[in-house]
Amino acid sequence: MFIDGLDIVDKDVHDAIASEARRTDEGLELIPSENFPSKAVLEALGSVMNNKYAEGYPFFRKKDGTVLWNRTGRYYGGNRYIDIVEKIAIERAKKLFGADHVNVQPYSGSPANIEVYFALLEFGDKIMGMDLAQGGHLTHGHGVNFSGKAYNVVHYGVDKETNLLDYDEIRKLAEREKPKLIISGATAYPRKIDFKEFDDIAKDVGAYSMADIAHIAGLVVGGVHMSPVPYMDVVTTTTHKTLRGPRGAMIMCKEGLAAKIDKAVFPGMQGGPHEHAIAAKAVAFKEALEPGFKDYARQIVKNAQALADALMENGFKLVTDGTDNHLILVDLRNKGITGKDAEAALDASGITVNKNTIPYDTGTPWNPSGIRLGTPAVTTRGMNESEMKEIASFISRAIDAAVAKDEAALEKIRLGVKELASNFPIYG
C-alpha cells in the first residue's frame, strides 16, 4: 500500500533532511549535548515500533509490589513483540549502569525529571538544585519552568573564585533549608561531580537524592566519571547525549522507589510510550555494553582536554582553566566578542557551538559572555587529539576574523573545516 518513499511523497521535507545531512557532514559539531547515533539506532527509530499503543508496562505489578515478568501489564492487545523489546531495553540498561530498577519510557530528559518530582514530592515541597545561570538545567527549578512553579526552590551555584562546586557551602545551604529533594547534575560544568558527597548531604538532612546525568551518562558507562547509581535514590539521564542513542530518557532508582516512579511516569505524566524510541534505546544500550564504548568515552575526555589545551595556547580563557569531562566553557571577555557573535561567526565557518552564560555572567542568556563546546560528536566521527589542535586553530582564526569583520577569512576557514570533516564521514 505505501510504496512511495519520502523523495516522492514530500520533496520539501526530503530536501531539507538531505541538506541537514550535508550540513552535519561538512561541518564540525561541537555542541556538547549532541551526538551521532549509529545507523542501527536510527533504523530502529524509523521502524514499525512507532505504530503501537502500549500503555502500561511489559510486566505486571501486583498490589503488594511483586513484579510478574511473565504477565503483561499493558492496557492494549497485540503487544507481544513490543514487550520483548521493552524488556530487553530494561535488562540492558540495568546491566549498563548496575541499577536496581529502570524505567525506559520517559519521552525526554525534561519529562523524566518532572516525573521524579511528581513521584517523590507534593506540590510546594522544597527542592534544591543547581542554578541555570551557573550550569544547572531548566528543570532543576528555574522560575520559567514547571519545576520552578510547582515547587519551592533553593539554588546552589559555584564558588565565585574557583567556579567549582563548593560542597561545604552546599551542605550548609541544605542544613539551613532542609529540602525534600537534592538534585545534582549539570549542563555546563566542565569538572567532575562528587555524587557520593551529594548523596551524603541529602542523607544527613533527610532529603531524597537525585542525580541527573543527562550530559555525562556515556562517561559514567565508560568509567571516566564517578557513577551516582550506587548511592543515589534516583538517577535520570537522557539517552541521546554522550550515551549516543535516540532522543529520549530513562529513570533509574532503588528497588523501594520502583513502584512510585513507574506510577508517576504512567499514568501520572505520560500516555502511550514511544516504543520505536525504546527499541532504539535497546540498540544503543547494546552498543554501549560493548568494550569499544569504553574506549570511545575515554577518547571523548582526551579530546576535550586536547581541545582545551590548544584553545588556551591560542589565548582563550576557559572557566576552571580546563576540563575533566566532555565539555569546555570559554570565557570570551578577553577576546572582545560576545557569545552570540562568536556562535554566529563559528556557524558561518561550519563549526557549531552554543552561546552560554559563564558563572557570574553580567550578560544575558540571549547575549552571554561565553560559548560552550564539547567533543562527543567529533569523537564519534573518529577524530582524535591531532584534529582537536586543528579545530582550536579554526576557532581562534574564526573569532579573530569576526572581530576584524573579515568575511572572506570566515569563508576560507569554512573550506578548511569542510576539508577536515570530509576525512571523517558520519554515515557514509
Ligand SMILES: *Cc1c(COP(=O)(O)O)cnc(C)c1O
Ligand atoms: C539535556 C538535559 C536535560 C533535558 O533533556 P531534554 O531531552 O532536552 O528534555 C535535563 N537535564 C540535564 C542536566 C540536561 O543536560
